[in-house]
């Protein structure tokens with residue numbers, strides 16, 4: 001019988017926990033991501049009994065889930081650095097470049113990733129692609145800039161659509177760019193950041209993952225940067 005997607009998420013979350021466990025000390029601070037795969041990681045971390053000091057969360061939702069387990073959640077401004085960041089992705093390529101933001105948490109995720117010494121990305125193998133861009137690229141945008149950002153993204157060749165009914169934790173909107181195959185993720189990440197009104201885009205190429213764990217029917221594969 002084949003494993004369900006939920007089982008694959010649990011399996012890859014367990015692999016991430018097994019990977020970080022030998023490195024943790026009572027002083028360790030962890031960055032924790034957002035989404036259904038990160039939630040599986042939180043469930044396992046919360047019952048693991050492993051030594052660590054606390055966490056920084058990439059969303060209000062993850063912060064609440066961590067607190068529900070009695071895990072301390074700190075503001076990033078109170079923390080010098082994070083030993084590990086553990087988070088999911090919407091797409092990942094062989095260079096460990098990612099698309100993130102399907103859950104609208106991309107900006108805080110990018111900040112927490114930037115503050116982390118080592119980024120462990122966890123996903124089931126349906127997220128693995130040769131070229132990023134089949135998943136619509138999420139972009140967080142200051143609301144008053146909606147039209148100028150949409151026009152600039154159209155000029156870059158994409159088909160931007162505002163994600164209806166979604167406001168980010170930072171009180172901004174999300175524009176998803178469809179039909180936008182990304183041949184050069186680093187150049188595209190930089191170019192989109194140059195559009196006035198863009199807060200952040202969901203390409204994690206300049207700071208991609210350091211380790212990508214991918215679960216599939218035959219087990220968990222790991223790709224190192």
Ligand SMILES: O=C[C@H](O)[C@H](O)[C@H](O)COP(=O)(O)O
Nearest residue numbers: 035036037088101102103105
């Ligand atoms: O904004 C959300 C994040 O980037 C998630 O990590 C991403 O959408 C993957 O989520 P999931 O594990 O639910 O597929």
